[in-house]
Amino acid sequence: MFDQEKIKQAVRLLLEAIGEDPEREGLRDTPERVARMYAEIFAGLQEDPAVHLEKYFTENHEEMVLVRDIPVYSVCEHHLLPFFGVAHVAYIPRGVVTGLSKLARVVDGFARRPQLQERLTTQIADTIMEKLNPRGVLVVIEAEHMCMTMRGVKKPGAKTVTSAVRGIFQQNAATRAEALALIRGRDFRP
């Protein structure tokens, strides 16, 4: 469970450890604020994102559905610094489609926890495969990691691109190429 009191204590300790005075005016409410912020940015730990895909509609659209440029904010589990960018989620339904917003809710549910970009990508793809049993899923995430920009190797602008490809997108190169072309915003020309 989420322990707000423990987070407050930890933030107070952190401030002391860097040589700050947690009692000075500007910092007095900081432990409380950080606890509220953590409850928000790690809210995914308290939910099972698969639940969002339990509502779906019967529809005979067995063609590609792509939601492109879904904003993603997550936190890298190595440094607890943000990584952020966009997710693209494509699937080819088999008899049922889900609400478009539910795809973004699944992305959020897995993003709001200490994460690895690779794991985030595969969790989204595998959850959609399991819950909707589609003909295939393709998830691409493009993100910038603050741990690579404001510290360490310091390479602002470097983008990490990860993909997870399942079902027909794996088996059929033309279908995969079509999805990737649509993600890039270009017409597909086989």
Ligand SMILES: Nc1nc2c(ncn2[C@@H]2O[C@H](COP(=O)(O)OP(=O)(O)OP(=O)(O)O)[C@@H](O)[C@H]2O)c(=O)[nH]1
């Ligand atoms: N594969 C992967 N690596 C990540 C992700 N987020 C951060 N990292 C990397 O995790 C690694 C942790 O490396 P360590 O050597 O343990 O930590 P570090 O000494 O702080 O490493 P530097 O960042 O190179 O200074 C770094 O190379 C980060 O770039 C991610 O989502 N996926």
Ligand SMILES: [Zn+2]
């Ligand atoms: Zn990191």
